[in-house]
Amino acid sequence: GQQLNQSPQSMFIQEGEDVSMNCTSSSIFNTWLWYKQDPGEGPVLLIALYKAGELTSNGRLTAQFGITRKDSFLNISASIPSDVGIYFCAGQRGAQKLVFGQGTRLTINP
Amino acid sequence: NAGVTQTPKFRVLKTGQSMTLLCAQDMNHEYMYWYRQDPGMGLRLIHYSVGEGTTAKGEVPDGYNVSRLKKQNFLLGLESAAPSQTSVYFCASSDRGGREQYFGPGTRLTVT
Numbered sequence: 570g571q572q573l574n575q576s577p578q579s580m581f582i583q584e585g586e587d588v589s590m591n592c593t594s595s596s597i598f599n600t601w602l603w604y605k606q607d608p609g610e611g612p613v614l615l616i617a618l619y620k621a622g623e624l625t626s627n628g629r630l631t632a633q634f635g636i637t638r639k640d641s642f643l644n645i646s647a648s649i650p651s652d653v654g655i656y657f658c659a660g661q662r663g664a665q666k667l668v669f670g671q672g673t674r675l676t677i678n679p
Numbered sequence: 680n681a682g683v684t685q686t687p688k689f690r691v692l693k694t695g696q697s698m699t700l701l702c703a704q705d706m707n708h709e710y711m712y713w714y715r716q717d718p719g720m721g722l723r724l725i726h727y728s729v730g731e732g733t734t735a736k737g738e739v740p741d742g743y744n745v746s747r748l749k750k751q752n753f754l755l756g757l758e759s760a761a762p763s764q765t766s767v768y769f770c771a772s773s774d775r776g777g778r779e780q781y782f783g784p785g786t787r788l789t790v791t
Contacts, residue, residue: 572721575721600778602778602779604782609784609785611683611771611782612722612769612782614780619778657721659780661778666712666724666727666737667724669722669723670721671719
């Protein structure tokens, strides 16, 4: 099945640093979603994007829907320990099912 | 609202045994989904439903069956468990249009 390419696969940063991750596809999507998964929990929706070029924030998180509609970016500013987890992107075309990336594992050193 | 709940949280099966995983949602969502999550593979769709009484195959349906007899419940069945079905299973639901999916806490299944 189709997969999204999410990078980086893992990140090791210092507390207070900014974080950037992205998701790319060979196909066009008209919806991009970003989820966070804590250990032992289900993914939690962070941000939803519906228009090419759209930039949406949720607290210290900012996500953008790429102009080409084939990519999306998530930035986290001034990271804190509770940002640790796995971040997933997901894309959708029309009424089709969501396609998920493999995830970016974020580790923060205090 | 409890959102999406799943039972059980953990289960160990022997090869060939059967079991049913239950998913319930209280958001009146039309769409429901079952995923499995394996290390390095992200989330893969097993089966989904776009309404009461309907089911459809996802990306990895083999070895699983589902039923949606009530709008709020979506059941995932394993008729004859295999070690390859060792995984974490997540249920999700969304409103009509299926964009913003909300996930349950997961069921960790081990097949020995």
